[in-house]
Amino acid sequence: MHRPALIHCSLLFGMLLPLAAGAAELYRYVDDQGITVLSRQGVPPEFIAKGYEVLNEQGRVIQVVPPAPSAAERRRLLADKARAGSDAQLLRLYSGPEDVDRALERKLAELDALIGVARGNLQSARTQQGNLQSQAAEHERAGRAVPEHLLAQIGNQLAEQQRLQQDIARYQEARQQARASFAADRARLSELLGARP
Incomplete structure (x- = not known):
């Protein structure tokens, strides 16, 4: 193999390596039966709201996606945000x-x-x-x-x-x-x- 072709192949392999490493990520989530599932395909849409973890090829957690807040939690968060805005306005006015x-x-x-x-x-x-x-x-x-x-x-x-x-x-x-x-x-x-x- 010629040296330029070898360099070209090395560069191509170097570019593909991060993609392969990304493909080795695992997704860990809990299904409807309460069973913890590991998947390379990602998290099915119906389980995303429950939260999940992304693991690297060594099995270490590299990202935690928390569960979506419940309706009551969303209302509380909105109320807290409104209260904070109201408090800030009070402190500006008086x-x-x-x-x-x-x-x-x-x-x-x-x-x-x-x-x-x-x-x-x-x-x-x-x-x-x-x-x-x-x-x-x-x-x-x-x-x-x-x-x-x-x-x-x-x-x-x-x-x-x-x-x-x-x-x-x-x-x-x-x-x-x-x-x-x-x-x-x-x-x-x-x-x-x-x-x-």
């Missing part, structure tokens, strides 16, 4: 519990202002409704039919009052939710800051 208290005061003041405006508008709508009803009463006392536009305006004022009352109730509910939410944030922040070294 340097201490007193910051949470100040933020709550600002939120309550904002909601109180909205309630005040809604109550003022409600009183105004009631006054307008009273004036319109007085006009309607004058028409009735005079023996005339109450004009349609006047009845429509009274209806509009009643609807406006109902809407404003719903707004006030919504703002009051938001006040309660804000108190609960900020109290939870304050407690968690105190817990996080207390846990710091």
Whole structure:
């Protein structure tokens, strides 16, 4: 054999050797009957989720693929991730519990202002409704039919009052939710800051 051909064969053999070594890997997994199986073909798809090990040609474990998490574990992992994100946001927003208290005061003041405006508008709508009803009463006392536009305006004022009352109730509910939410944030922040070294 000529020397260049020999070098060529040696190079080819050297390139194929790692492939042969890779082909010598074994896969160890547990089947449905609980029997440990060693296979050169790989792990069947239905057993991959249970986890498996990859062994080299000497039988040493070179890689461990852990079992896939259960549905409960996935939910717990997602909840832990969400909690970590929430905790990080709390620590970015507030340097201490007193910051949470100040933020709550600002939120309550904002909601109180909205309630005040809604109550003022409600009183105004009631006054307008009273004036319109007085006009309607004058028409009735005079023996005339109450004009349609006047009845429509009274209806509009009643609807406006109902809407404003719903707004006030919504703002009051938001006040309660804000108190609960900020109290939870304050407690968690105190817990996080207390846990710091």
